[in-house]
Amino acid sequence: MSVIGTSVTRKEAPNKVTGRARYTDDVNVPGTWHAVMVPSQQAHARIMAINTESAQNVAGVKAVLTGCDVAILTGDVIEDRPPLAHEKVRYWGEPVALVVAHDEASARRAAGLIEVRYQPLKVVNSIQEALAANAPLIHERISEYQVATPPAYPKRASNLADEANVVKGDVDMVWEQSAIRVQVRVKLPQVDHAAMEPRVAKAEILADGRVLIHSNTQAPYEVQKLLAKYFHLDPGQIIVQVPLIGGAFGGKATVHLEILAYLASKAVGGHAVKIANTREADLASSPVGMGLEADIGLAATKDGRLMAAKMRYFMDIGAYADSAPRIARAIAAQCTGPYKIEHLHADVYCVYTNHTYTTAFRGFGHMPMTFAIERAMDELARTLHIDPLELRERNALAPGDTTPTQARLTRSNLGDLPLAIDHMRTLIHWNGPTPRVVDDRHIRATGVAAFWKTSSSPPNAISGAIVTMNGDGSVNLSIGAVEFGAASKTTAAQILAEQLRIPLERVFIREEVNTHVDPEHWKTVASLSTYMVGRAVLDAANDLIRQLKDLAATVLRCSADDLDYGNEKLFVRDDPSIQLKFSDLALGYKYQEGDSIGGQLMGRGHFMIRHLNLLDQETGQGRPGPAWTVGVQAVEVEYDRMTHQYQILTAASVIDAGRVINPAAAVGQVMGGMNMGLGVASREVIHYDAQGQFLSNQFRTYRLMRVGEQPQEYRVEFVETPQVDSPFGARPLGEHGVLAIGAALANALSSAAEVPLNTLPLTPEAIWQARRRRLHYDTV
């Protein structure tokens, strides 16, 4: 039986239900020392003095570091971030000093004794304030910054870290000629990844110069490369180990605590040092997800054909750029949503503010972007009196079309949105967007929204796999993708089992990643591991099969071409009774006389992304990712007209998954994604006060969904249009549950409350305010 398309239990499941699954902070070298950071109590201020004397005198304290001790700038794209604030602080919670002590309690006590004298500067507390004429500059030396990973164009004497543009067709002419135009302005706050496991990193510098890093990173090979670069080490000297990760969502793909852990260890002669975020630090000091404000203009014909789009996106990236320039390009490249718009102009701005800096968040910018475009699509449907699903279907991109950046679309790289929409109609018994009255207070409405997403990766992203055989014919699989809950290890094992035609139980896969041992995988992000790792695993499996056949051919005195395999055996095709077991060959073949040939069989495989390129600065032209995943989502709400509270009755997704490798895991990913997307849309928000103080630094102030608040019912369906170059046709799926569900919620509530709702989160108060504003406008 095929293991592809079967709901197998994830490999690490037994360990996860017994407390035996080990995460980074569960295993510590005895005697590990502790580092604690001192967070800034100002959002924007000059550092006048730091008094560390009383901290140094606390018993057990081994070192105290400040920005003056660390003269480097870090950053994935633009090198703009000092690991410890230097000369000034740019957000509340920014690490200002680091205390290393024998134990955590002493380190904390000492950290509390460090006095920082600030001279407050005017706080840039919003995108508007950042872009205002005479706005205070957050980075005075912006023009001196190195761009480590082009493209990125920091603008001198401004708060603009970068700008990405896409131009296609003749937007101005077509805009003027179009019969219908709608304009929507959306506003989304910064949000947090809120993985249940806070970030943690440990570093030790061995006597032989090797650096051991343990952390819960999604990007172990990036940690290796960047530490080597910042501290002038050989990448091979740095060994990064990552056990199971307790949730990531993009927030663990950037290098943050690892740098501090290394600095701490170096300051104490290489002793093992750990730095573990408290929840408060994980929220306020480590990077969050960006805020977004966008103006979307759509022009269409009277029968609802999209003609032109004018869009401006402003990202609240916070104090440092991190991966914002790459997210900006992802937004630009997919700015139209999954719709054909031949004439468009989109500008995406990365705006520095004195908010916590931001990094990738599940969906890599596509969630807020999709919210913007899908609110505009619903406004267009309302204006035109066209069924919103119909409007989306009519404008869906098709094979032969090109993307905003003029990448050519095929059935394989695009998938089939109209088919997904068709399935959605049946799945939710679609009756149109008109609300249904339940009683004199309650009203029910359904909203829909569609999405597409490609997996932006560098044009040279790589992956690898190594398979070794055990004496009994079972295999060990080594890959560089980490496991944070998306079942990436299990999926890789399934692909290997399928290709070798052996049961899944005969594939052993390590939970941990070790950069010293496991072949490099770019980063476990962008839902790309099935595609990239999967291809490498297939390559390794084929390599192993070749070796098995060659050895068997020698022993059986036939040609390798005469051989086939199955049931852990190789056999002669036309006479299967002539056979050898995998176990006879795994560690070399031993003849009856005792002499032997072969050796341990091991397959190696690799994969490199192909045919991608960087987007052109002027037009954005280029190919941003290998393929797109498309889908449509729907939300049914019951809305209380009196209190503006609402219940989510149903949340539904139909996604073109290409080929579903593990149905139960896939449904779980999508359901969990919907829950997260609905949490973000309905309640999650990072609040800053007027001085830029981060107010949402606990789970009682940063509120997440809890049991009982989730939709009463989830419905998930997949259509399967194979992505031909992907293992078994599978498309990326891990992030997609979140992408359009918030927009679908806003669309449902907008029709229930009879007011456009374009601001997140959609709290009852926000709905009440929107209605009040509307009432006010209507009467004046």
Next chain:
Amino acid sequence: MRSLTGPQAMTLTINGDARQVVVYPGETLLYTLRGDALGLTGAKPGCENGDCGACTVLIEQMPVKSCMVLTVEVEGSDITTVEGLQHAPIQQAFIDHGAFQCGYCTSGFLMVGHALSQQPDHDQGRLVEWLRSNICRCTSYQEITDAVRAVCSEIES
């Protein structure tokens, strides 16, 4: 009354075993459990503030957030951690219903679900009320509630 300054030697009853530990008066149970001496790292720190429930253990069969309890308070109490669940039905139910992804919240939810299933009354309202104490960022909650409900109704019948 016993004075509580400096390290205290005491005996804790954990998963049926008497364990000798030396703890500081200000030490949370979560800290003691996870420390080198006991090494019971199934209970996880998620907030150390009572908000997330990842640290949940049972004290006298009732779920308690171990980050909110001082170890010195539970001397003599019967403490059960996830490591003490021996083939409890809730464990297989979590696997069958796909009630975890990253698994970080799982120990805590298992303990709440297990304790609830041992209660005489576990109607829907109670189930929601109990499970609301914990947070999961990966799943949709439906998987977790389905798993807990399945175990509760199995015990009933």
